Amino acid sequence: MDTKELRTEEFTINMGPHHPSTHGVCRFKLTMDGEVIVRAEPVIGYLHRALEKICENRTFPQCIPVMDRFEYCTSMSCNMVFALAVEKLAGIQVPERAEYLRVIMLELNRIASHLIWYGTTCLDLGALTPFLYAFREREDILDLFEMTCGQRLTYNYIRIGGVSRDIPEPFVPKARKFLDEFDARVDDYEALLNGNPIFITRNKDVGVMSKELALQYGVSGPALRASGVRFDLRRDDPYGIYDRFKFNIPVYHNGDCLDRYLVRMQEMRESAKIVRQALEQMPEGEIATKISPVFKAKEGEIYSRIENSRGEMGVYIKADGKEKKPYRVKMRGGSFNQLQVMPHLVVGHKIADVVAIMASLDIIMPEVDR
Amino acid sequence: MEIAGIFKYLYEQLQATGLPQNWVDLISLLAACFMIFGFLALVVLFFVWWERKVSAHFQQRLGPMRTGWHGWFQTIADSIKLLTKEDITPKAVDRPVFYWAPIVAFTAAFAPYVVIPFAKDLIVSDLNIGILFVLAITTFTVISMLMAGWGSNNKYALLGGMRSAAQVVSYEVPMVVSVLAVIVFVGSLSMVDIVTAQQQIYQWFIFRMPFGPIAFVIYLIAATAETNRAPFDLPEAEQELVAGFNIEYSGMKWSVFFLAEYINLFTVSAIGATLFLGGWQGPFLPSWMWFLGKTLFLVFVFMWFRWTYPRLRVDHLMEFSWKVLIPVGFANLIVAGLMKYSGWFNW
Numbered sequence: 001m002d003t004k005e006l007r008t009e010e011f012t013i014n015m016g017p018h019h020p021s022t023h024g025v026c027r028f029k030l031t032m033d034g035e036v037i038v039r040a041e042p043v044i045g046y047l048h049r050a051l052e053k054i055c056e057n058r059t060f061p062q063c064i065p066v067m068d069r070f071e072y073c074t075s076m077s078c079n080m081v082f083a084l085a086v087e088k089l090a091g092i093q094v095p096e097r098a099e100y101l102r103v104i105m106l107e108l109n110r111i112a113s114h115l116i117w118y119g120t121t122c123l124d125l126g127a128l129t130p131f132l133y134a135f136r137e138r139e140d141i142l143d144l145f146e147m148t149c150g151q152r153l154t155y156n157y158i159r160i161g162g163v164s165r166d167i168p169e170p171f172v173p174k175a176r177k178f179l180d181e182f183d184a185r186v187d188d189y190e191a192l193l194n195g196n197p198i199f200i201t202r203n204k205d206v207g208v209m210s211k212e213l214a215l216q217y218g219v220s221g222p223a224l225r226a227s228g229v230r231f232d233l234r235r236d237d238p239y240g241i242y243d244r245f246k247f248n249i250p251v252y253h254n255g256d257c258l259d260r261y262l263v264r265m266q267e268m269r270e271s272a273k274i275v276r277q278a279l280e281q282m283p284e285g286e287i288a289t290k291i292s293p294v295f296k297a298k299e300g301e302i303y304s305r306i307e308n309s310r311g312e313m314g315v316y317i318k319a320d321g322k323e324k325k326p327y328r329v330k331m332r333g334g335s336f337n338q339l340q341v342m343p344h345l346v347v348g349h350k351i352a353d354v355v356a357i358m359a360s361l362d363i364i365m366p367e368v369d370r
Numbered sequence: 371m372e373i374a375g376i377f378k379y380l381y382e383q384l385q386a387t388g389l390p391q392n393w394v395d396l397i398s399l400l401a402a403c404f405m406i407f408g409f410l411a412l413v414v415l416f417f418v419w420w421e422r423k424v425s426a427h428f429q430q431r432l433g434p435m436r437t438g439w440h441g442w443f444q445t446i447a448d449s450i451k452l453l454t455k456e457d458i459t460p461k462a463v464d465r466p467v468f469y470w471a472p473i474v475a476f477t478a479a480f481a482p483y484v485v486i487p488f489a490k491d492l493i494v495s496d497l498n499i500g501i502l503f504v505l506a507i508t509t510f511t512v513i514s515m516l517m518a519g520w521g522s523n524n525k526y527a528l529l530g531g532m533r534s535a536a537q538v539v540s541y542e543v544p545m546v547v548s549v550l551a552v553i554v555f556v557g558s559l560s561m562v563d564i565v566t567a568q569q570q571i572y573q574w575f576i577f578r579m580p581f582g583p584i585a586f587v588i589y590l591i592a593a594t595a596e597t598n599r600a601p602f603d604l605p606e607a608e609q610e611l612v613a614g615f616n617i618e619y620s621g622m623k624w625s626v627f628f629l630a631e632y633i634n635l636f637t638v639s640a641i642g643a644t645l646f647l648g649g650w651q652g653p654f655l656p657s658w659m660w661f662l663g664k665t666l667f668l669v670f671v672f673m674w675f676r677w678t679y680p681r682l683r684v685d686h687l688m689e690f691s692w693k694v695l696i697p698v699g700f701a702n703l704i705v706a707g708l709m710k711y712s713g714w715f716n717w
Binding site: 019 | 603612
C-alpha cells in the first residue's frame with residue numbers, strides 16, 4: 001500500500017483591497033500555513049491620486065487644498081508642512097497670533113487623529129463600542145474646527161503666511177470646556193481596555209518591532225517611540241513655536257502593539273496640555289501676513305518636516321524662480337515606512353494579529369499612496 | 371394566568387371530534403411545531419430589534435427610530451427585504467453542500483425546543499434524556515458551519531468553518547461539565563425534574579454554594595462560545611475573515627443562518643434559565659412570565675458581553691477552554707459529587 005506522508009500545504013489569501021479592516025484600500029498577499037502567516041506582501045497604489053504632480057501645475061497657495069487630501073485624518077498638519085516649506089523658501093514672516101492658532105489647531109487635530117486610531121483599533125480587535133465613544137470626543141473637536149474654518153475634514157485653514165481666519169468668540173470657552181472634560185474621558189477609555197485581559201493578551205508581545213528594525217525602515221512617530229527611541233520633531237527639530245511649550249514625550253521599550261497603544265493614549269493627554277498652554281499664552285494681533293496669490297519663490301529647494309500623529313510628515317519643494325508654481329513637490333508620510341516594516345512584524349503571527357498590528361501602526365492609505 | 375390550560379382544552383376538543391387517537395396526536399404535534407416556529411420567528415424579530423437598540427444605547431446612539439415606534443417595524447422591513455432579495459449561488463460552490471448547510475443549521479437550532487419547558491406543564495415532550503438531547507442536537511450547528519465553510523469554496527469561509535469546528539468542539543466540553551454538576555445533584559436528565567428540584571429561590575442552582583455559581587459562570591462562557599457571539603465570534607470575525615463561514619451566502623439562505631444564530635441565542639439562554647435560575651418557578655407571576663423574564667435577562671447579558679469585549683484570538687480561545695475552563699469545570703464537578711454523596715447542604 002502506498003503510504004504517503006500526511007502533509008499540509010501553504011496557501012495564499014488575498015486580504016484587501018476590499019476588506020473591512022485594511023483602513024482604506026491596502027492589499028496584503030498573505031501566504032499562510034493554516035492560520036499562521038508565513039509571508040506577507042503589501043500591495044499599494046490603490047489610492048494614488050498623483051497629488052505631487054497636481055501640485056506642480058498650481059500656484060503655491062493653490063497647493064494648500066491639495067495638501068488637505070494628502071492625509072485627510074490630519075489635514076491641519078498637511079497644510080502646516082506645506083506652508084512652512086513655502087515660508088522658509090520665500091522668507092515670509094508669520095504673525096505671533098497665527099503661530100499660536102496653528103499650534104492649537106495642530107494639537108487638536110492630533111487628538112482627533114489619535115481618537116480615530118483608538119476607535120478603529122478597538123473595532124479591529126472586535127470591540128465595537130469604544131469606537132463610538134472616541135467619535136463623541138472627536139465630534140467636539142470637529143465642531144471647533146467647523147466654527148473656525150467651516151470645514152470638518154479638509155480644513156484648508158493653515159495658509160502660507162498665517163491662517164485663513166481668526167477664531168470666533170465662542171471658540172476659546174468651548175475649547176477649554178472640551179479640554180477640562182478630555183482627561184476624564186481618556187481615563188474612561190483606559191479603564192475600558194487597560195485592565196481587560198482579552199485586550200492585553202491580544203496586544204502584548206504581538207508585532208514586536210525592535211529599535212534597530214524601526215530605525216532601519218525609517219519608522220517615526222508613536223511607533224518609533226514605542227520601540228524605545230525618544231525622537232519627536234516637536235522637541236528635536238522645533239518648528240513654529242513648539243519650543244515654548246512644556247510637554248512630555250512618552251517612550252516605551254517593548255515595541256509591541258500594547259506599547260504603541262500606551263504611547264498614543266499618553267500623547268493625547270500631552271497634546272491637550274499643549275493646547276491649554278497655547279490658549280493661555282495666545283496674544284491678540286494679526287492672523288496672517290499678506291502675500292500675493294501668484295508670488296514667485298526664489299530659486300532653491302527646501303525640505304520641511306513636522307511631527308504628525310503618524311510620524312514624520314515632510315514635504316520637499318523645488319522652485320525654479322521663473323514660474324509661479326513649484327517645480328517639483330515630494331511628500332513624505334510616516335505611514336509609508338510603517339507599512340513597509342509590516343511584513344517583518346506579522347510573520348509567525350495569526351491572521352487576527354495582522355489586523356491588530358496594522359491598527360497599532362496606524363497606517364492610513366492616502367498617505368502611503370499619495 | 372397559566373397558558374398550559376388552553377392547550378389542554380384544545381387537545382380535549384380535538385379528541386371530542388371523534389378522530390382516531392393517532393390522528394389526534396399527529397395534528398397536535400404539527401400544531402405544536404408551527405406554534406414553536408411562529409414563536410421563534412417572533413422572538414428573532416424581537417431580538418434583532420432589541421440587540422440594535424441595546425447596542426445603540428451602549429454606544430450613545432438611538433438605533434433604529436424611523437420605521438414605527440422606536441423603529442420596532444425595522445426588522446420586519448428588513449426581513450421583507452431579505453425575502454425578496456436575489457439568492458446568489460456562486461459558480462464554484464459545491465452545490466449540494468452549499469444548499470444544505472443553512473437547512474442543517476436551522477434544524478439544529480429548532481430541534482431543542484422539543485424539551486424546553488416554557489411554563490408549568492408546558493413542554494412539547496418531557497424526554498427522560500432531556501438535557502442530553504439538547505446538548506447533542508445543538509452540536510449539529512458546527513456541521514452546518516463546516517458545510518458552509520467547505521462548500522462555499524472560499525478561503526475566508528474555509529478558515530471560518532475550521533475555526534468554528536475547533537471552537538465549538540472545545541467549548542462543548544466545559545459546557546457539558548458545567549451542566550453535569552447540576553445533573554449530579556438532580557439525579558435526572560429530564561428538564562421537568564431539573565426545574566422541580568429548584569422550587570424555592572435558595573434552591574436555584576446559581577445560589578447553591580459553592581459549586582452552583584461556578585458552574586453557572588462556566589456555562590455562560592461556554593454558551594457564548596457555542597453561539598459564536600462576541601467575544602468568541604471567531605468563525606465570523608468581521609475584521610479578520612470579513613464574514614467567515616457565511617461570506618458567500620445571500621438572500622434567504624443567509625437569513626436562515628441569521629435566524630438560526632438568534633434562535634441559538636434564545637436556546638442557550640432558556641437552558642441557562644432552566645438549569646440555574648429555576649426555570650419557570652417564581653412567586654406571584656404566571657410561570658411563563660418567569661421563564662421569559664429569566665431568559666430575556668440572560669439574553670441581555672449575552673448582548674452586554676458582545677458590545678463590551680474585544681475578540682479573543684484563536685489560540686487564546688483554545689488555551690482558555692482547555693487550560694482554564696475544563697480543569698475548573700471538572701474540579702467543580704467533583705465538589706458537586708462529593709456534596710451530593712455526603713449529603714451536606716442537601717436542601
